[in-house]
Amino acid sequence: MSLLDVQNLTVEFGRADQPFRAVDALSFSVEPGEILGIVGESGSGKSVTQLALMGLIEEPGRVRADRLVFDGKDLLTLPASEKRKILGCDIAMIFQDALTSLNPAFTVGYQLEETLKLHAGLRGAALHARALELLELVEIPAAKSRLRAFPHQLSGGMCQRVMIAMAIACNPKLLIADEPTTALDVTVQAQIMELLVNLQKQQGMALILITHDLAVVAEVAHRVAVMYAGQLVESNRVPTLFEQPHHPYTEALLASIPEHSKGAARLSTLAGVVPGQYDRPKGCLLSPRCAYANERCIREVPGVDDIGQAQVRCFMPLNTQAPGFSMGSNSESAV
Amino acid sequence: MFQFIFRRFLVVVPTFIGVTLLAFALIHMIPGDPVLILVGERRLDPVFYQQALHRLGLDMPLWQQYLVYLSKLVRLDLGNSIVTHEPVLREFLTLFPATLELSFCALLFAIVVGLPAGILAAVKRGKPTDHVVMGGALAGYSMPIFWWGLILIMVFSVYLGWTPVSGRISLEFDIPPVTGLMLIDTLLSGDEGAFASAVSHLILPSIVLGTIPLAVIARMTRSSMLEVLREDYVRTARAKGLSPARVVLVHALRNALMPVVTIIGLQVGTLLAGAVLTETIFSWPGIGKWLIDSISRRDYPVVQSGILLVATMIIGVNLLVDVLYGVINPRVRHAK
Amino acid sequence: MPSEPAMNTSLPLDLESIDSSSVPPSPLREIWTSFSASRGALIAAAFFLLLVISAILAPWIAPYAPAEQFRDFFLTPPAWAHGGSVRFLLGTDEVGRDILSRLLHGARLSLMIGLVSVLISLIPGVALGLAAAFYPRFAGTAIMRAIDIMMALPSLLLAVAVVAVLGPGLVNTMIAIAIVSLPSYVRLARASAMSELPRDYVVASRLAGAGQLRLMFNTVLPNCMAPIIVQATLGFSSAILDAAALGFLGLGAQPPMPEWGTMLASARDYIERAWWVVTMPGLAILLTVIALNLLGDGLRDALDPRLKKLA
Numbered sequence: 001m002s003l004l005d006v007q008n009l010t011v012e013f014g015r016a017d018q019p020f021r022a023v024d025a026l027s028f029s030v031e032p033g034e035i036l037g038i039v040g041e042s043g044s045g046k047s048v049t050q051l052a053l054m055g056l057i058e059e060p061g062r063v064r065a066d067r068l069v070f071d072g073k074d075l076l077t078l079p080a081s082e083k084r085k086i087l088g089c090d091i092a093m094i095f096q097d098a099l100t101s102l103n104p105a106f107t108v109g110y111q112l113e114e115t116l117k118l119h120a121g122l123r124g125a126a127l128h129a130r131a132l133e134l135l136e137l138v139e140i141p142a143a144k145s146r147l148r149a150f151p152h153q154l155s156g157g158m159c160q161r162v163m164i165a166m167a168i169a170c171n172p173k174l175l176i177a178d179e180p181t182t183a184l185d186v187t188v189q190a191q192i193m194e195l196l197v198n199l200q201k202q203q204g205m206a207l208i209l210i211t212h213d214l215a216v217v218a219e220v221a222h223r224v225a226v227m228y229a230g231q232l233v234e235s236n237r238v239p240t241l242f243e244q245p246h247h248p249y250t251e252a253l254l255a256s257i258p259e260h261s262k263g264a265a266r267l268s269t270l271a272g273v274v275p276g277q278y279d280r281p282k283g284c285l286l287s288p289r290c291a292y293a294n295e296r297c298i299r300e301v302p303g304v305d306d307i308g309q310a311q312v313r314c315f316m317p318l319n320t321q322a323p324g325f326s327m328g329s330n331s332e333s334a335v
Numbered sequence: 336m337f338q339f340i341f342r343r344f345l346v347v348v349p350t351f352i353g354v355t356l357l358a359f360a361l362i363h364m365i366p367g368d369p370v371l372i373l374v375g376e377r378r379l380d381p382v383f384y385q386q387a388l389h390r391l392g393l394d395m396p397l398w399q400q401y402l403v404y405l406s407k408l409v410r411l412d413l414g415n416s417i418v419t420h421e422p423v424l425r426e427f428l429t430l431f432p433a434t435l436e437l438s439f440c441a442l443l444f445a446i447v448v449g450l451p452a453g454i455l456a457a458v459k460r461g462k463p464t465d466h467v468v469m470g471g472a473l474a475g476y477s478m479p480i481f482w483w484g485l486i487l488i489m490v491f492s493v494y495l496g497w498t499p500v501s502g503r504i505s506l507e508f509d510i511p512p513v514t515g516l517m518l519i520d521t522l523l524s525g526d527e528g529a530f531a532s533a534v535s536h537l538i539l540p541s542i543v544l545g546t547i548p549l550a551v552i553a554r555m556t557r558s559s560m561l562e563v564l565r566e567d568y569v570r571t572a573r574a575k576g577l578s579p580a581r582v583v584l585v586h587a588l589r590n591a592l593m594p595v596v597t598i599i600g601l602q603v604g605t606l607l608a609g610a611v612l613t614e615t616i617f618s619w620p621g622i623g624k625w626l627i628d629s630i631s632r633r634d635y636p637v638v639q640s641g642i643l644l645v646a647t648m649i650i651g652v653n654l655l656v657d658v659l660y661g662v663i664n665p666r667v668r669h670a671k
Numbered sequence: 672m673p674s675e676p677a678m679n680t681s682l683p684l685d686l687e688s689i690d691s692s693s694v695p696p697s698p699l700r701e702i703w704t705s706f707s708a709s710r711g712a713l714i715a716a717a718f719f720l721l722l723v724i725s726a727i728l729a730p731w732i733a734p735y736a737p738a739e740q741f742r743d744f745f746l747t748p749p750a751w752a753h754g755g756s757v758r759f760l761l762g763t764d765e766v767g768r769d770i771l772s773r774l775l776h777g778a779r780l781s782l783m784i785g786l787v788s789v790l791i792s793l794i795p796g797v798a799l800g801l802a803a804a805f806y807p808r809f810a811g812t813a814i815m816r817a818i819d820i821m822m823a824l825p826s827l828l829l830a831v832a833v834v835a836v837l838g839p840g841l842v843n844t845m846i847a848i849a850i851v852s853l854p855s856y857v858r859l860a861r862a863s864a865m866s867e868l869p870r871d872y873v874v875a876s877r878l879a880g881a882g883q884l885r886l887m888f889n890t891v892l893p894n895c896m897a898p899i900i901v902q903a904t905l906g907f908s909s910a911i912l913d914a915a916a917l918g919f920l921g922l923g924a925q926p927p928m929p930e931w932g933t934m935l936a937s938a939r940d941y942i943e944r945a946w947w948v949v950t951m952p953g954l955a956i957l958l959t960v961i962a963l964n965l966l967g968d969g970l971r972d973a974l975d976p977r978l979k980k981l982a
Contacts (some may be wrong), residue, residue, distance in 0.1 A: 059461075087576035100567040105589040115575050166575065326564055353820035361787055364836045477960035479912055481919045482935055489942045489949060549818040602824035611827060612916060616939075626828075630835045638835050653677030 003174060003206050004053075007067035011045070011052045011230075013060060020277040022048040022061075022231040027304065027311075030174065035200060037221035037238070039214060039253070045230035046210045047096075050176045054093055055083055073175060089119040092167035096179040102151035108135075108162050108183045109147030112169065119170045133143035134165040138195060153296050157188035161195070168199055175200070176208045181216075193220065214257060218242050226250050229274050229285045232291040236310035244319040246312040248290050284315070292316060343657045345649055354650070358643035359404045362635060369393055372635055375417035413643070414636035416629070423640040427622060432515025433503060434621030437613070438606040440537050441545035446599065449549040453556025453595075458583055460561060468553060475550030480609055484543040484616040491539060498539050501618035505532045545611045548602040555598045559591040566590070593660060600656025604649050696783040705973045712861050712969025722959060726778040733772040734760075737929040741767035746945045762947040765937065770947065773929035775819025780841070780930045781959065784914045785907040788845045792852040793870050799853075801887045804868060815861070815914055820852045826851040830913055834922045841924040844917050848910045859902050863895030897974040904967035908960045931956050 009026045012019035023045040028034050038046045051106065052063045055075070068075040071090060095101045103111060110210045112170045114120045122130055128147075137142035138161040151159055160180060167175055173335045177196060181189035197220055200207045209221060217224050218238060225235035226249065234247035245251045251271040254260065272289035275281060283300050287293040296315055307320055362369055371379065374387050388394050392403050407413070413423040456468040490559050492500045504510065508529045510520050518537070521529035563569065564587055572586040611623035618624070622641065629637035707713055725732065741763060749757040755824040761770040803811040821829065833847035867873060868891065876890045917923030918932025926933055934952040941948045 051570075054574055084576040084578065087574060089576060093574045095567060095571065097567060101571045103568040103572070103586055103590070106586075114577070118575070118577065125436060163571075166571075349816060350819045350823060353816060354823050357820060361832065361836060365834075366838075429814060473961060473964060474957070477908065477912075477964050479919075479932070479935075479953055479956045479960070481916060481932075482949075482956065485935070485939065485942060485949050486953065489946060493943050608825035608827035610891050611831070612919070615920065626831070627922075630831065632832065635835075638832070642824065642828065642832050645828060649825070650823055 001072070002069075003032045003034075003071060004030040005067055006049075006053070006068045007065065009049065009052060009063070009065040009068065011048050011057060011275055012062045012064075014277070019062075021230050023052065026227075026230070028225050028235060030206050030208060032173065032206055033196075033204050035209060035221045037217035037224040038208060038210045038227060039212060039217055039224060040227035041212065041274055043229070043276070044116065045226040046227055047178050048230075049227075050093060050178055050208065050210065053176070054087060054091060057310065063268070085119075088115055088167075089170045090172050091174045091176065092170075092172040093176040093178065094160070094163045094167050094180055097183050098163045099151060099154075099156055101163060102159055104151055107148050107150055108154070112147070112162065112166055115166050115169045130169075133252050134169055135162070137168070137199070138162070138165045139191075140165075157192065160184065161217050164192075164195065164199070168203060168205075171203055172205055173209065174206045176210070178210045179212070180209075181213075182211070198306045214242075214253060229280075231285060231313060232304060232311065233286070234310065240309065246307060246310055246317040246319055247314050248292050248318065249286050251318060261277075284313075292318075337663050340658050343654060343661075347654050351647065351650055354643060354646045355405060355408060357399070358639050358646075359401050361639050361642065363397070365635070372633075373417070375635075408643075413640035416637050417634045418629070418632055418637075423637055426625065426637070427641070427644055429510055429515070430620060430622045430625050432552060433517075433619060434607075434610050434614070434623060436516045436518060437537065437540055437544060437619060437621060438603075438610060440541040441543075441606060441609075442548060442599070444541050445548035445552055445602070449552030450556055450595070452549075453553040454560055454583065454588065456553065456557040457560035457564065465557075472550040472553040475546050475553075477544055480543055480546060481612040483546060484539070484613060487539050488616070496657065499532075499536050501621065503533065503536050504529065505536075506592065508532060522597070540613050540617045540619055543616070544606060544609045545604055547609060548599075551598060551602065551605070552595065556591065556595050559594045560587060563587045563591040597656055597660060600652055600659070603652040607645055607649065644671040676797045702973045706969050709965075709969045709972065711949060711965045712972075715969065718958070718962045719966060722778055722962070723782065725775055725961065726782050729775040729779050731768075733775040734758075734938045735769045735772045737768065737773045737776040738927050739768060739772075741769070741835075743767070746941070746948070748945070749947050749951075751789025752947070761790040761951050762945070764934070764948050765941060765945070770951050773934060774931070774951060777929040777931045777934065777952070777955065778959075780924060781911045781956075782926065784841070784845055784848065788848040788852060788914075789903050791845075791907050791908070792849040793856050793899070796853045797860040797892070799921035800857040800862075801864050801892065803857065803861045804864035804880075804891075805887055806882060814857065818857050821850075826909065827916055829915055830917060831920070831922065831979045834917060839917075839925060841928065841930070844914050844923040847917070848913050851913065852906050852910065855906065856899065856903055859898050860895060863892050863898055867891050867894050898971075900974065901967050901971040904963060904970055908963035908967065910961055911956065911963070 006029065007027045009023055010021060011023040012021055014020045026045070026049060028036070038049070040046050048057070048061075051057050052061075052065075053068070053070075053075070057063050061159070065069065065076060070086070073082075073086070078086075102108070109131055112134060113122075113127050116127055116130055120130070132148060135146060140146055140158060140161050145160070146154070146162075151162075154162070164180075175196075180196065181192050183221055184192060193216060196207065196209075199205075209217065211217060221238050223235065223237050224241050226233050226241075226247065228249050232257075234245065234250050242254060243248065245254055249270075252268075255268045256270065258267060270289055275285055275288075281287050281298070283296075283298045284290070284293065284302050287297045290297065294316075300315075302313050302315045304311050305317070307317060362372065365372055370387050370391065370393055371377065371385060373391055373393075379387060392400055395403070411424055412429075415422055416426060419426065427449060452468050452472070456465045459465050488500055491498045499505065504521070506523075508526055510517070510524050512527065513520050513523055517533040518530070521533045560583075564583075566591075569582060569587055572582045577586070578648055607623070610621060611627055613619065614621045614624035622645075624637065626641045626645075628634075629641065741759075744756070744759065744763050744767045746765055747763040747767075750757050750760045752762075755762060757943050759769045759771070761774065763769055764773070799814050803814040804873040824832070830844075830851045833850055834843055837843040837846065864887075873886065873890055876886060881890060914923055914930065915932030917933070918930045918934075919936045921936060923931050924930035926937060931952040935949065938945075938948040938952065
């Protein structure tokens with residue numbers, strides 16, 4: 001049984017008659033111990049999805065789903081007090097900007113111990129010991145003195161480590177990492193990713209990694225889901241998606257990686273912009289920018305189909321013939 | 336820490352000097368002859384005039400007069416009232432406790448009611464509770480408080496007879512002034528019923544004086560809470576599974592309080608201004624009433640020194656608030 | 672064998688394929704929409720408009736002259752109360768003057784005081800604030816020091832001090848209130864201007880050869896107007912309150928002028944006997960000030976999109 005099962009999740013904002021769909025009929029699942037990467041441009045709805053999962057979407061946002069089950073518990077019908085027991089304990093989330101995600105008025109130790117007090121029921125010496133242990137686990141040097149520090153006295157990387165410590169404090173079954181390294185220096189990024197992956201292996205927890213860095217996903221994740229304008233466009237196991245993308249958007253994403261333009265005069269891009277609230281196409285959301293779009297694409301919204309291990313939202317998915325037949329910028333075009 | 340306090344103090348000094356200049360200049364800006372103004376007569380015999388001119392130091396050049404004025408200030412000599420011939424400073428110190436007590440109770444009322452009201456309105460934003468609280472706050476600071484006092488007197492003192500109409504305590508009690516604060520003095524005196532009388536005399540004036548600060552505090556708390564509730568760290572607190580009460584009252588409030596504390600400090604000015612009106616209505620023997628009476632009596636030394644003292648108090652309180660802010664907000668302390 | 676990747680926009684952007692049922696609104700429309708979304712602001716605006724019209728037409732629509740005394744009708748209750756008369760809808764005061772007429776004429780006074788004092792403090796205030804922003808080292812420090820000193824006293828007390836110097840009266844009230852309101856415009860204009868100065872469009876104008884004066888008034892000022900407009904509205908309401916307070920203290924408009932605060936001063940003695948003499952003028956002040964504050968709030972929400980989302 002999947003650890004997390006999401007079906008037909010929709011998150012809307014704005015007026016009821018003219019809503020803005022930040023997340024549109026999204027379905028995905030996460031197995032225990034699995035690393036799922038979610039990639040997409042800014043505004044694709046990746047973060048909103050996770051916030052909706054955690055129940056952190058507030059008015060005027062509206063969350064709907066057919067099914068939202070975590071660890072056997074139905075998140076849609078669970079009473080609020082029960083949900084709060086899971087939050088921070090079995091499901092934890094770390095955010096992009098760690099410095100602003102920590103309360104500036106309290107010390108790091110206070111905020112860390114708060115979680116432990118609430119979910120693990122620790123007190124006194126045991127509490128301090130565990131807090132210290134967690135800080136050392138996330139490889140913060142001079143952990144003991146750091147406990148008394150305020151967030152603004154720490155660097156971005158250290159703040160993120162603190163957030164990770166808070167998140168794993170109770171050995172969560174699922175950790176959601178929303179662009180954990182985007183706000184950090186390049187050198188620190190690699191360290192934090194390595195830390196996350198190591199912790200994931202050690203604790204055996206599932207990890208949802210939201211990022212727009214395809215390279216990281218290729219290296220680290222087991223499966224990946226690609227989102228565009230609030231919809232899932234493709235999901236597949238990791239090596240396969242990168243070798244044989246089924247959706248034109250995935251193909252474009254891969255093509256836009258600078259390494260794939262070696263020898264070319266210009267970097268390849270996908271012209272056009274992600275549709276916002278006021279210019280959503282009637283049919284497939286990618287159709288204005290898609291080179292393969294035809295009449296049907298412009299008129300109808302494609303549903304999500306299964307192709308082997310993958311899901312694709314496209315009327316004419318790519319690479320569906322014999323395996324090994326791949327399309328890319330450097331190979332022969334079959335069109 | 337001390338460095339921080341000292342730096343803040345330095346900033347205040349030029350403003351204070353400016354205020355002394357203003358107070359000094361006040362007498363000279365009044366149309367008419369300063370000698371006559373300060374002596375309080377319409378006309379003076381030429382001999383007396385010369386004597387007065389010299390005694391008051393008005394025959395010196397202005398800058399010299401200012402220096403003399405400053406030197407007197409340093410010695411805490413603020414002149415004498417034209418009407419009572421008493422030293423202004425002494426009159427001020429006698430009357431100040433009454434205003435202090437009233438202002439304190441008013442501020443307490445404003446905080447105890449305003450803070451929770453603002454938090455409630457923020458948490459229930461957009462709902463009827465929010466509208467009611469904010470509507471009340473709007474009425475509160477749009478209120479002409481001299482009218483509000485009259486209405487409350489009309490309803491509670493005249494029609495219902497629940498509260499007294501004026502003064503600090505019923506005339507039947509004769510309380511020896513120890514601190515000048517009636518609440519404390521009545522307790523010290525051991526006189527039965529005196530304390531209750533003092534309290535009942537404080538109720539309406541405190542409400543009236545505290546109405547505007549209440550409204551301001553409620554509004555400020557609400558808007559500060561709304562801003563803080565949108566912050567990332569509040570989201571983190573929720574993501575940790577903390578109860579809504581803890582998220583609001585511990586994580587959010589702590590950060591939202593900072594601008595509110597500043598506002599509370601700034602209310603001192605409002606309180607002093609309001610005291611002028613409140614004391615007039617309730618015949619409360621404080622410095623507000625003293626100031627107004629002295630203006631109509633043309634008791635200019637009192638006016639001059641009264642304004643100086645009030646301004647000094649406000650500057651002092653603002654300094655205190657600044658320091659307090661540094662205590663609460665670690666970032667301000669560690670900066671620079 | 673294309674050397675370019677397979678994706679490009681060879682398909683023309685077909686407008687029909689876009690769901691154009693939602694189009695972003697124009698700025699002016701957005702301001703009006705968000706202003707009118709607040710029912711309170713709309714009601715306030717309507718009330719204020721009504722007040723202004725009544726004030727302007729007061730000499731014609733008021734039943735009687737404000738100073739006209741009816742010897743046989745001292746302290747008549749309002750029309751709906753026992754002993755009242757339809758001749759005097761809101762009753763009469765202690766010398767038999769019709770309260771409704773006095774209130775209407777008092778509206779003229781209050782509105783005039785508000786308008787005049789706002790204007791004569793706004794214009795120099797904004798100019799000084801801009802000067803402080805554009806010349807931070809000389810004018811800036813001097814001006815802000817002076818402002819700090821002025822703000823060391825609460826507005827009513829400063830007004831009282833000014834009136835103590837100048838003497839009581841309507842004109843001196845307006846001057847006092849104007850002086851007292853000046854600092855807030857200076858601070859506001861300076862703060863706004865200082866946040867606009869480093870912006871690219873100012874730099875661009877400067878490079879294009881705009882002189883200081885032009886930069887101040889043509890380039891920067893229009894972008895600072897929003898908070899200034901809001902402050903003017905709120906300043907209007909506090910001018911009315913302060914003028915009434917001064918009137919109440921006997922330092923403002925002198926009797927028999929029908930200024931609302933002055934009316935309350937003489938009403939004090941009649942709390943027990945004639946509640947309407949006390950209630951009516953104060954209600955007039957309260958409603959007017961509430962309306963102005965609501966208007967100011969509505970304007971602030973409409974003009975500042977960032978704040979809009981918060982409140």
